[in-house]
Amino acid sequence: MRPSISPQVRRALVALTATAVTAGTAVGPAVAGGHPAKPVKAVKSATPGAPGGEAKKEPPAHMSQQGGAQLGRAGDQVGAGAPALPPGLSALSWVVADADTGQVLGARNAHWPLPPASTLKMLFADTVLPGVPHDASRKVSDEDLKGMGDGSSAVGIVPGQTYQTPDLWRGVFLRSGNDAVHVLAAMNGGVPKTVADMQKKAEALGAKDTHVLSPDGYDAPGQVSSAYDLALFLRSGLKNQDFKTYCGTASADFPGGPNTKGKPFGISNTNRMLSGIDGVAKYPGLIGGKNGYTTNAGNTLAEAAQRDGHTLVVTVMNPQENKRDKVYVEMRQLLDWGFAAAGRAEPVGTLDPPKPATGLQASTSGTAAGAADSSGIGALGWTGIAAAVVVAGGAGVLVLTRRKRNRPQTDAVG
DSSP states (O other): OOOOOOHHHHHHHHHHHHHHHHHSOOOOOOOGGGOOOOOHHHHHHTSOOSTTOOOOSSOOSSOOOTTOGGGGSSSEEEOTTOOOOOTTOOEEEEEEEETTTOEEEEEESTTOOBOOGGGGHHHHHHHHTTTSOTTOEEEOOTGGGTTOOTTOOOOOOOTTOEEEHHHHHHHHHHHOOHHHHHHHHHHTTOHHHHHHHHHHHHHHHTOTTOBOSOSSOOOOTTOBBOHHHHHHHHHHHTTSHHHHHHHTOOEEEEOOOGGGTTOOEEEEOSOHHHHOOTTOOOOTTEEEEEEEEETTTEEEEEEEEEETTEEEEEEEEEEOSOOTTHHHHHHHHHHHHHHHHTTTSOOSEESSOOOBOOOSOGGGSSTTTOOOOTTSOOTTHHHHHHHHHHHHHHHTOOOOOOOOTTOBOOOTTO
C-alpha cells in the first residue's frame, strides 16, 4: 500500500512547484506529432452539419489520434511496403483496415468528422440489435413514425400493420428505411433513448469523432462521424451474426400492405456492390456493409470483404468527383489495394482500443527505492525532491499527481 504524504510535505512541495513555475517557462500538454491537445468538442463545433450547406473541403488542423498518431495527420497515410495508391481517389476521407488484426493499412483524413448519412445505421444496429428480441413484433402506430425527416428513404411500413423484428431489420439494411429505424427505435424505448444509447455505444467502441443526433443518419446540424469510426462500427457489427446476415442480404420479400393487398413484395439492397443492380458489378468475396447519401454527406459507403484469408473493412466518405457510381468505383479500387497490401505493408494505425496503463512499476513503488518514511518520501529524501524540482523548473512546471493503477491511455485530443 502506498504511504500517504503528510500535510507539511505536501505544502512544501506545492511551494517548491510554484517557485519552479515562476522560474521557468510554462509548457502546454505534450502531444504526439507536435500539435497541442484540443478537445474533441472543439473539432466537432467546427465541422459542418446544417442542412443545405456543403462540407468543408479541407480537414481540421488538428484531428484525433485515436488508433495512432499517423491517423491524426491530414492527407494520405500508407506504410512501408504498401503498393501505390489507386490514381484518381477523390473521397474526402477513407480507411482501409484488416478486420481480424485491427491494423489500419492505409487512410486519408481518417478522423475528419463529416456527416455520415445512412452509414450511421451501422451504429444503430450495433446498439439496438442485441436489445430488441429477434422474435418480437410491433403493431405500428402513427406515433412510431413521427419525426422522420422530409424525403427520408423508406421501405414502406404502414401504420396499423404488425411487423416482425427480422422484417424491420431487412427494411433497415436493404432499403435503408428510416421508417423501419423509427419503429425499431420505438421498440428500444423511443428515439431520444436510442440516440443516447448510440452515443454511449460509439464511446464504448472508441469512436471519438461521432456525435449522434438522429438514429437513421438523416442530416442534422452537428451530426458527424468519420471514416475511422465507421470502420469501427462495421468491424463491431461483423461480430454479430444477425448483423452480418442482414448486411449481406442482397434481396428479400417484405410484408405487403393495402397497396399490395397484403401480398409480400420484393426489395433489393441499395448497396449496389452487393446486389449488383443499376450497372454496378458485384464485388467478389463481398460480405456486405452499408451505403448512404444525403445532401450534406454526399455518398458514403462501408464494405467488408474476404480474400486469401484476409477480411478487410473499407470506408469511403464523400467522393468529390461528380461521376455516377464514383463511390463504388473508389470502394472497389481501395478493396483491391487493401488485399494487395494485406500481410505486406506496415500498418499506419490500429482499430483496436488502447491498452490500459500498467501503473507504477514495482521497482519504483518503494522497496527498490528504499524504505519510505512516514511522510511518504522514500530514501531519496528531500535532496531528490529538490533536484526533481530544479529539473522541472528548467522545463517550466512540476506536476505532482497520484497516478491511478490501470488507468486507460487516452489519445491526444481525448
